[in-house]
Amino acid sequence: MNQKPFGPDEEAAMSQGKTIPVERIRLGMYVVGLDRSWFQTPFFKHHWLIEREEDLARLKACGISQVTIDPARGLDVEEPCGGQDAPPPRPAIVPDSPADPAHPLHAAQAAAGAQGTEGFQATFEQEVARARTVRAEARAAIERIFSGLKTGAPLDGPALRAVVTSVLDRLTEHPVAMLTLTQLEQMKRLDTDLFAHSVDVSIFSLIVGRAQGLTDSSLEQLGMGALLHDLGETRLPQNLFRQHGRRTEQDLALLRLHPRIGLAALSGAGPLPAIARAVIAEHHERLDGSGYPDGLRGTRVSLPAQIVGLVDTYDAMASSRGGRPPLSPDQAVRQLFQLGLRHQYDRMLVEWLIQCLGVYPFGSLVELSTGERAVVYAVNPVERLRPCIKLITDPQGRPYPVPCLVDLAAPTPNEPARAILRVLDASVERVDVLRYCEPATTMALTAGSWN
Numbered sequence: 001m002n003q004k005p006f007g008p009d010e011e012a013a014m015s016q017g018k019t020i021p022v023e024r025i026r027l028g029m030y031v032v033g034l035d036r037s038w039f040q041t042p043f044f045k046h047h048w049l050i051e052r053e054e055d056l057a058r059l060k061a062c063g064i065s066q067v068t069i070d071p072a073r074g075l076d077v078e079e080p081c082g083g084q085d086a087p088p089p090r091p092a093i094v095p096d097s098p099a100d101p102a103h104p105l106h107a108a109q110a111a112a113g114a115q116g117t118e119g120f121q122a123t124f125e126q127e128v129a130r131a132r133t134v135r136a137e138a139r140a141a142i143e144r145i146f147s148g149l150k151t152g153a154p155l156d157g158p159a160l161r162a163v164v165t166s167v168l169d170r171l172t173e174h175p176v177a178m179l180t181l182t183q184l185e186q187m188k189r190l191d192t193d194l195f196a197h198s199v200d201v202s203i204f205s206l207i208v209g210r211a212q213g214l215t216d217s218s219l220e221q222l223g224m225g226a227l228l229h230d231l232g233e234t235r236l237p238q239n240l241f242r243q244h245g246r247r248t249e250q251d252l253a254l255l256r257l258h259p260r261i262g263l264a265a266l267s268g269a270g271p272l273p274a275i276a277r278a279v280i281a282e283h284h285e286r287l288d289g290s291g292y293p294d295g296l297r298g299t300r301v302s303l304p305a306q307i308v309g310l311v312d313t314y315d316a317m318a319s320s321r322g323g324r325p326p327l328s329p330d331q332a333v334r335q336l337f338q339l340g341l342r343h344q345y346d347r348m349l350v351e352w353l354i355q356c357l358g359v360y361p362f363g364s365l366v367e368l369s370t371g372e373r374a375v376v377y378a379v380n381p382v383e384r385l386r387p388c389i390k391l392i393t394d395p396q397g398r399p400y401p402v403p404c405l406v407d408l409a410a411p412t413p414n415e416p417a418r419a420i421l422r423v424l425d426a427s428v429e430r431v432d433v434l435r436y437c438e439p440a441t442t443m444a445l446t447a448g449s450w451n
Helices: 008-015 053-061 105-115 117-150 157-173 175-188 194-211 216-228 231-235 249-255 258-266 274-282 303-318 329-341 347-357
Strands: 018-021 030-034 066-069 365-368 373-378 388-393 399-407 420-424
Touching (some): 117 157, 117 231, 157 175, 157 194, 175 303, 194 303, 194 347, 303 347
Antiparallel strands (some): 030 066, 388 399
16 A cells, blocks of 8 residues: 555554564563564454463464564563573474464364363353444444434544444454354344444454554544444435435435535534544545545545445445345455455455455355355454354255354364365355354354454
8 A cells, every 4th residue: 555554653653662583572562563464363453462371372373473562561572681692583383284283273172172162152152242232332322422413412422432442342352253243243234224334334444454453543533433434324314225226316416425414414513533534524435536425536545434435335245235135245255356456445455354254254155075065154363264164964965953063274083174165155055044143053162262
């Protein structure tokens, strides 16, 4: 990308940092950067305080050679005794497969052996329940904020920030549970629920922002803008959003004014960060100039607005809109990729979002090398081609009496080797994937490795 993401905050964090070999990292240090892309690590963020031994082990196991720390926010490096130079770092070992004992997934497997699958299943269900509570509370808060603005009340900035903080906290504590729940609710959501749409767009925007290593301040402003991005729609005739089929040019012209209407609604409602204002104004602009309301092109479209615009587009694909059913996860990913090729969005941003969704996203119907069929439950940030799945039919196409939970990255002994051959169209195959996607049936065994 040719433009800086969000201003000087991220540069300041890095300029104050100290780069050290991964062997010298220890508990209490605050990480602000790694020497490889987020997509090549099992971490959902590259800014965090090292508080767990598991994080130390995972840093050293996934091929990272150097880590940048901020001594002002955590512990500094311990200097070698006697004035001697520190020993040179050992070459990093990149685990090639879960068979490697250094692989991060082994921590989860060892824990599973100690606690049992049922214990992990219950733990994951509890995490999904917490995520559901956070999402429901966020939706209720946004409904109250929008209703207040509609009656002329000032913007409730503290409540808006509280929503962003609660979502970020849940993403930090258990990102896979939050992702799983959000994608499930997207698949079930009707297009009339503007408040749920606003929350889900904010969640995914924060995920992409974290993938870029944005500071807490930048993430907060990005989340606020994402929550308010469609505020202008509340000031338009609601029958515009209930229409099924092709809209008239007059209707489209009116709809394309909602970014300006949203900004106007906030003009006297109190202070709002510039990033959030840019998101509201520009989230429908496109890099190729095909967007609205101003037809901005290239770097004139701010990066925060690009993030929210891309996520908004994905959300429209993943949920029911205008009477049409949601696209399958695989179809949505393919369409996102095409948008990047057509330069409507920055290709790197598209890749970030696709990586968050997974090569085989949650809810995908897949055929395995054994001939069995399965539904994907959760992406695996370490082994992206080997997600957690639920087997639904045997090699002859007969339904299993009780669908079986399988972690492709950690096969059980005496089970056949399984790999995903291809993604199937659930509508053609007449498979209702939603019946297999409720949290109570989600694979929990590997949750410990992603926490």
